[in-house]
Amino acid sequence: MSLPANDLEEDEVMQDWSSIAKLANDSPLAALPRRGEKDYEPDGTDLQELLLYRARDAMYSTLEQGVRGAVVKSRVVAYYDPQSHSAVVPKPRGNFLQTMGESDAQGALWLEFFEFMYLAERGTVTPCWKRHDDNNDGDIPLSIEDMYALFKDQQEMDNFAIYSQLKRLGFIVQLASPALSLYPPGLAASSPVRTASNALHRVLSTVSHYRMTLFNGFMYNQWSWYVRRYTSSPQIYESLNKLIQCAAVPHTAHQLYNDYSPQDSSQSLNITFNVWKPNPAFKKKLPELPDFQVATYNKNSTQQSFPTYKELQAVFRSLDYKFSFLARDSDTEFWDNNTYIDGELRSAKLEALQSNPRNKGKAKASKPAPPAKKMKGKKKQRTVSPQVEQMRRPKNGYRSFLLAVMDNGIISFAKISEADFGSEDVWYKPAPGQKNNTAKPQRQTSKIAA
Amino acid sequence: MTAAGNQDVSAVEGAVRTNLVHLQGWRDVEVQREGFMWHGRLLRLLCGRRPASVAPPEGEASSDIEYILPVSLAQHSAEPVTIECLDRIFAELCGPDTSRILLAIVSDDGTIVFYFLHKGIHKPKKN
Amino acid sequence: MSVCITLVGGAGTILAPLVFDVEAIKKLRTLGICGILTGTLPSATQQNVFLSVPLRLMPEEAMWLYINGHAHFKALPGPTATAVERLLEEESEEICKAAEERLQQSFKLQREYKLEQHRKKLEQLGINQPSKEDHPDSARQSKETKLMEASLFIETPTMSTILTKINDKFGDEQAKIDRLLCILVAQFSNWDNYLLFQALKNEGYVLSPGARFGGKYIAYPGDPLRFHSHLVIRDALHYKNEPLDFLELAAGARLGTTVKKLWVIGAPTRESDAHDSAKTQDNVSFYSVEWAGFG
Numbered sequence: 126m127s128l129p130a131n132d133l134e135e136d137e138v139m140q141d142w143s144s145i146a147k148l149a150n151d152s153p154l155a156a157l158p159r160r161g162e163k164d165y166e167p168d169g170t171d172l173q174e175l176l177l178y179r180a181r182d183a184m185y186s187t188l189e190q191g192v193r194g195a196v197v198k199s200r201v202v203a204y205y206d207p208q209s210h211s212a213v214v215p216k217p218r219g220n221f222l223q224t225m226g227e228s229d230a231q232g233a234l235w236l237e238f239f240e241f242m243y244l245a246e247r248g249t250v251t252p253c254w255k256r257h258d259d260n261n262d263g264d265i266p267l268s269i270e271d272m273y274a275l276f277k278d279q280q281e282m283d284n285f286a287i288y289s290q291l292k293r294l295g296f297i298v299q300l301a302s303p304a305l306s307l308y309p310p311g312l313a314a315s316s317p318v319r320t321a322s323n324a325l326h327r328v329l330s331t332v333s334h335y336r337m338t339l340f341n342g343f344m345y346n347q348w349s350w351y352v353r354r355y356t357s358s359p360q361i362y363e364s365l366n367k368l369i370q371c372a373a374v375p376h377t378a379h380q381l382y383n384d385y386s387p388q389d390s391s392q393s394l395n396i397t398f399n400v401w402k403p404n405p406a407f408k409k410k411l412p413e414l415p416d417f418q419v420a421t422y423n424k425n426s427t428q429q430s431f432p433t434y435k436e437l438q439a440v441f442r443s444l445d446y447k448f449s450f451l452a453r454d455s456d457t458e459f460w461d462n463n464t465y466i467d468g469e470l471r472s473a474k475l476e477a478l479q480s481n482p483r484n485k486g487k488a489k490a491s492k493p494a495p496p497a498k499k500m501k502g503k504k505k506q507r508t509v510s511p512q513v514e515q516m517r518r519p520k521n522g523y524r525s526f527l528l529a530v531m532d533n534g535i536i537s538f539a540k541i542s543e544a545d546f547g548s549e550d551v552w553y554k555p556a557p558g559q560k561n562n563t564a565k566p567q568r569q570t571s572k573i574a575a
Numbered sequence: 576m577t578a579a580g581n582q583d584v585s586a587v588e589g590a591v592r593t594n595l596v597h598l599q600g601w602r603d604v605e606v607q608r609e610g611f612m613w614h615g616r617l618l619r620l621l622c623g624r625r626p627a628s629v630a631p632p633e634g635e636a637s638s639d640i641e642y643i644l645p646v647s648l649a650q651h652s653a654e655p656v657t658i659e660c661l662d663r664i665f666a667e668l669c670g671p672d673t674s675r676i677l678l679a680i681v682s683d684d685g686t687i688v689f690y691f692l693h694k695g696i697h698k699p700k701k702n
Numbered sequence: 703m704s705v706c707i708t709l710v711g712g713a714g715t716i717l718a719p720l721v722f723d724v725e726a727i728k729k730l731r732t733l734g735i736c737g738i739l740t741g742t743l744p745s746a747t748q749q750n751v752f753l754s755v756p757l758r759l760m761p762e763e764a765m766w767l768y769i770n771g772h773a774h775f776k777a778l779p780g781p782t783a784t785a786v787e788r789l790l791e792e793e794s795e796e797i798c799k800a801a802e803e804r805l806q807q808s809f810k811l812q813r814e815y816k817l818e819q820h821r822k823k824l825e826q827l828g829i830n831q832p833s834k835e836d837h838p839d840s841a842r843q844s845k846e847t848k849l850m851e852a853s854l855f856i857e858t859p860t861m862s863t864i865l866t867k868i869n870d871k872f873g874d875e876q877a878k879i880d881r882l883l884c885i886l887v888a889q890f891s892n893w894d895n896y897l898l899f900q901a902l903k904n905e906g907y908v909l910s911p912g913a914r915f916g917g918k919y920i921a922y923p924g925d926p927l928r929f930h931s932h933l934v935i936r937d938a939l940h941y942k943n944e945p946l947d948f949l950e951l952a953a954g955a956r957l958g959t960t961v962k963k964l965w966v967i968g969a970p971t972r973e974s975d976a977h978d979s980a981k982t983q984d985n986v987s988f989y990s991v992e993w994a995g996f997g
Contacts, residue, residue: 594997598997599996599997628996629994629995629996630995646948648948648949655945656945656946657939657940657941657942657943657944657945657946657969658939658941658944658946658967658968658969658987658989659941659942659969659971660945661987661989662971662987677994678951678991679997680948680951680952687997688952688993688997689993689994689996689997690951690952690955690991690992690993690994691991691992691993691994692989692990692991693964693989693990693991693992694988694989695988695989695990696902696905696933696966696988696990697964697990697992698932698964699932699933699958699962699963699964699992700962
């Protein structure tokens with residue numbers, strides 16, 4: 126887990142509301158000279174009093190002027206339906222349609238509660254209460270306070286705060302769902318045969334990874350040392366390596382398939398959201414696999430505690446996103462052939478879309494995109510030396526997810542990944558045919574061995 | 576408490592004293608005779624004079640005497656230092672003007688790390 | 703003048719106390735209760751540094767305000783949706799009408815304001831606006847009116863009018879509020895942590911959630927807008943039963959030294975009964991830890 130260092134210094138820089146106040150109104154307040162840094166402690170001087178007054182005033186006026194709403198011309202109304210705890214937009218309009226909600230047969234857009242709240246807070250939709258009677262008195266508008274009272278429990282409120290935080294950063298966020306998966310539909314079925322063979326496979330793979338512990342026990346007693354002689358430095362590390370037990374971390378698609386186990390709601394920690402990096406070509410009905418997944422956690426809840434090893438394992442085994450170690454992001458062919466949407470391959474669905482005569486025009490429009498992507502991929506492809514790659518692998522890990530920690534309103538993100546130190550051979554191996562080599566590579570790798 | 580246990584305690588005290596005298600340049604470091612019984616062991620402080628390189632407590636540069644509490648990282652559950660224990664240390668084993676003691680944590684590889692424990696809420700160093 | 707905070711019940715929980723009224727937020731800040739703003743700021747929606755109402759309070763902050771008489775509470779039993787539906791069955795007509803009136807009033811003011819601005823602009827440019835009695839080009843005027851009508855702003859209000867109606871029905875019996883606040887503290891913190899909070903507040907510190915620095919709270923010597931925080935406070939220890947974990951102490955103190963703060967540990971001394979203690983200002987024993995700078 127790691128936090129960026131500059132996160133800690135956030136506290137030192139003054140949160141300067143006067144710059145934001147400028148956006149709200151052209152107030153001369155911002156033009157006055159201001160101290161850019163914070164003070165150590167109150168010293169009772171008038172200068173400090175004045176600076177404090179100004180800082181607070183900038184903040185208060187920004188809050189007071191921060192009115193949420195929309196202009197009549199571009200107003201889009203969303204109605205909250207208490208029975209389904211979601212909202213419907215009868216006449217949907219706007220950019221948010223590209224990434225949020227689900228359309229129904231009548232062309233209305235249905236939003237999850239947290240999507241509804243986010244758009245209402247932003248001013249993109251006007252929130253109202255959905256009436257089930259045929260009374261046409263008019264709309265019952267909702268206030269922000271009303272909507273916050275509709276959360277069913279604290280976890281829902283926390284999830285909403287985390288959702289908003291990610292959305293404000295520009296990400297595309299949706300609820301995690303088994304409908305979008307790397308794994309073919311049959312795999313997810315928890316039939317007894319499947320789980321038994323899974324279990325057997327897991328046992329076998331761990332045994333093979335433990336590298337024959339029984340054999341080790343036989344070979345590594347003190348008498349064997351009299352027989353055995355080491356003639357080169359790598360031999361020592363290699364034989365020591367056999368003594369160390371380590372878990373098998375999936376690296377390949379096949380290993381992932383064998384380790385997959387969909388999450389169930391009885392788990393204490395679950396993946397809540399799928400997140401994609403900002404992408405103007407995002408297809409809501411045919412999404413790609415998410416770029417990463419987020420689990421939410423309330424630090425202060427006495428009913429929740431930091432996940433145990435088993436609980437974390439359950440989360441790792443349920444991870445289902447675009448694993449970066451399987452293929453490059455730009456390798457659209459691989460990903461399209463390994464993404465299942467509602468049980469069907471994405472590549473098949475794309476083909477169906479293109480062959481549909483109504484979509485011929487759309488298909489043409491999307492063609493120029495792939496060559497541009499390839500170009501980008503080539504530019505970014507800088508070859509790094511195997512030593513650097515090796516240093517990066519344990520650092521980045523394999524499967525990973527983000528843990529969003531909520532602390533009474535403050536959200537922190539930590540990345541938790543499966544690191545595979547066991548399979549990295551971090552001692553110097555001379556290239557075949559070279560014994561006493563004093564060339565540069567030797568110096569670099571000896572650092573790793575130490 | 577077993578004889579072996581007492582040995583451990585004096586080993587920790589000795590390690591801290593050696594480190595302070597020979598590695599950190601402290602003078603007159605001695606184990607105090609006075610102490611109190613805490614969970615079956617005799618809890619005592621060390622007392623010594625700090626070198627000039629160690630900053631004195633703010634506002635109290637008059638004396639260079641510091642009290643040191645030696646503990647072992649591995650044995651913290653066997654010799655539990657609770658807040659109640661610290662209160663007693665400050666009340667009974669230090670002088671009445673003592674505002675801080677030096678906590679010396681000995682780990683099982685022989686390294687020792689030092690932290691100041693100030694009584695009450697203190698202020699961080701001003702930049 | 704005390705601030706009014708509504709406690710909303712969820713499924714077996716009390717939701718975090720939220721404050722929507724900017725006047726209340728100002729009052730709370732002068733008391734040294736700053737909270738955390740969590741809503742999207744409409745004038746700058748794609749950033750997370752500056753956020754808007756609602757202000758989210760820690761359970762300790764709510765409890766402190768209650769005990770010291772700075773806030774009074776109202777309870778809204780969950781699930782809220784059911785209560786709202788029931789209310790609408792009886793009063794939907796009134797509510798609709800009231801909402802429509804507010805909207806029309808807002809429109810009226812906006813129209814007056816816009817016409818006034820328009821008139822001023824024309825004056826500045828030296829064009830005399832024809833009086834209303836004349837018959838100007840009716841097509842152009844209706845187009846202008848249409849544009850203006852289309853640009854009228856419909857506000858999504860922050861404060862609720864519906865919830866206050868429900869509140870009135872359920873009231874604010876003291877015993878109930880007392881119990882609800884205790885449940886809030888028990889579910890999302892504990893009483894010892896509250897005692898630490900109270901002791902630090904009495905020393906004049908402003909407290910905020912401390913997860914970013916690995917602690918329970920961080921303490922500012924004044925308003926966080928203008929001062930650096932001084933302390934990172936750990937969750938309350940038990941005075942007699944909880945020994946210091948030296949590894950954790952070292953980690954906390956090292957982090958503190960890096961960010962120029964002290965690592966603070968504390969425990970209520972339990973000289974009196976826990977629940978009465980808040981009222982009699984029970985003693986808390988604190989220690990501040992910092993790296994010695996050598997070793």
